[in-house]
Amino acid sequence: MLYRKMPKNGDMLSILGFGCMRLPLKNGKIDEERAIRQIRHAIDKGVNYVDTAWPYHGGASESLLGKALKGGYRDRVKVATKLPSWVIKGREDMDRYLAAQLGKLDTDRIDYYLLHGLNGAVWDTLTGRGVIDFFHQAIEDGRIVNAGFSFHGLAEDFIRIVDAYPWEFCQIQYNFLDQKNQAGTAGLKYAAAKNLGVIVMEPLRGGNLGLATPPPAVKEIWNQAKTRRAPAEWALRWIWNYPEVTVVLSGMNEEAHIEENLSVADTAYANTLTREELEIVEQVSRKYHELMKVECTGCGYCMPCPSDVLIPGCFETYNKMHMFGETETAKFSYAIRMSGILADGKPKYASQCVECGECLDKCPQHIPIPEFLAKVATEMEGPELEKRLAMARKMFHEEQK
Ligand code: SF4
Numbered sequence: 001m002l003y004r005k006m007p008k009n010g011d012m013l014s015i016l017g018f019g020c021m022r023l024p025l026k027n028g029k030i031d032e033e034r035a036i037r038q039i040r041h042a043i044d045k046g047v048n049y050v051d052t053a054w055p056y057h058g059g060a061s062e063s064l065l066g067k068a069l070k071g072g073y074r075d076r077v078k079v080a081t082k083l084p085s086w087v088i089k090g091r092e093d094m095d096r097y098l099a100a101q102l103g104k105l106d107t108d109r110i111d112y113y114l115l116h117g118l119n120g121a122v123w124d125t126l127t128g129r130g131v132i133d134f135f136h137q138a139i140e141d142g143r144i145v146n147a148g149f150s151f152h153g154l155a156e157d158f159i160r161i162v163d164a165y166p167w168e169f170c171q172i173q174y175n176f177l178d179q180k181n182q183a184g185t186a187g188l189k190y191a192a193a194k195n196l197g198v199i200v201m202e203p204l205r206g207g208n209l210g211l212a213t214p215p216p217a218v219k220e221i222w223n224q225a226k227t228r229r230a231p232a233e234w235a236l237r238w239i240w241n242y243p244e245v246t247v248v249l250s251g252m253n254e255e256a257h258i259e260e261n262l263s264v265a266d267t268a269y270a271n272t273l274t275r276e277e278l279e280i281v282e283q284v285s286r287k288y289h290e291l292m293k294v295e296c297t298g299c300g301y302c303m304p305c306p307s308d309v310l311i312p313g314c315f316e317t318y319n320k321m322h323m324f325g326e327t328e329t330a331k332f333s334y335a336i337r338m339s340g341i342l343a344d345g346k347p348k349y350a351s352q353c354v355e356c357g358e359c360l361d362k363c364p365q366h367i368p369i370p371e372f373l374a375k376v377a378t379e380m381e382g383p384e385l386e387k388r389l390a391m392a393r394k395m396f397h398e399e400q401k
């Protein structure tokens with residue numbers, strides 16, 4: 001495992017951090033035994049930065065991490081969690097949530113505490129509600145060691161927030177598709193020039209950049225590279241190639257992916273990709289931008305929808321149809337998934353959207369969700385939907401016999 005230094009406090013952090021937003025599931029809940037085993041294994045292999053947040057897994061992620069860090073693991077890592085900015089109504093809420101988080105994580109301090117999901121407006125609201133005083137108090141009495149923020153807003157607001165407080169670190173969405181989106185490359189460089197450590201989230205864009213079998217047009221480009229690498233390895237190495245990046249968070253839930261990421265993190269030095277390799281990544285980036293219709297990362301922040309639309313699922317199947325060109329397979333998979341016939345029986349179709357707008361402010365990618373759902377409904381549903389469902393029912397009914 002390679003380590004990089006936090007510029008201000010000198011902490012040597014593993015370049016690979018363990019993100020606890022997409023832990024393995026069993027019967028719709030975190031598979032605790034497996035998740036704990038995975039987290040401890042990563043720590044045994046050198047990971048020393050673990051990241052969670054209040055809302056992950058419906059509030060269960062922090063408690064799970066607290067359990068995983070028992071037995072001596074707590075002191076081997078830096079724990080990061082986040083103040084749920086959107087529920088904070090006043091100064092006292094900040095202390096209340098932090099106290100609850102310390103309890104869930106069963107620890108006396110949060111090493112890296114972030115204001116979750118800032119954009120310009122959220123930052124203005126939090127400062128108006130006393131967040132600077134909160135940091136001052138919590139750092140002084142040791143509940144928080146380092147202050148930071150995670151960001152999903154406009155580039156100009158990122159600069160403004162970086163300049164507004166003596167942050168130790170920030171967390172940005174960054175990957176080869178987001179070079180000019182949100183903080184982007186300019187934001188990464190700006191934060192590093194101001195001596196902030198930079199934690200990167202969404203390195204694989206909700207998994208899309210790491211698909212073992214990428215879309216044929218993308219595969220063709222990867223195949224031109226002299227060095228053969230899995231798509232996830234390309235995506236990670238591209239980020240670590242920036243010396244300004246301190247840690248890359250990966251939401252790992254498959255043992256094989258954990259091993260692959262750990263192995264890449266052993267040798268991913270900064271400034272080591274060649275000009276040809278960087279050009280190949282640029283070509284792939286351009287191709288993905290052409291193919292993906294909705295820039296959804298599958299984060300799920302827009303959920304739940306009062307009309308029960310499974311928003312990330314709708315966009316995932318829609319994007320896959322456009323990326324892989326297997327139209328009928330994608331529509332069939334949409335029909336099965338959104339009908340709920342293999343899950344709780346409740347329909348979750350894009351066409352159920354009543355355009356109430358409740359999801360709009362929650363989306364960190366600023367996707368006009370109802371507008372895209374209308375396109376999903378037009379392209380993925382239509383008169384053939386019932387036929388596909390009848391076929392699916394027959395298929396699964398027969399399988400169960
Ligand atoms: S706008 Fe549509 S998708 Fe969004 S919350 Fe309302 S009904 Fe759900």
Ligand code: SF4
Binds near residue numbers: 315
């Ligand atoms: S629509 Fe936005 S909030 Fe919802 S899953 Fe996609 S990126 Fe996340």
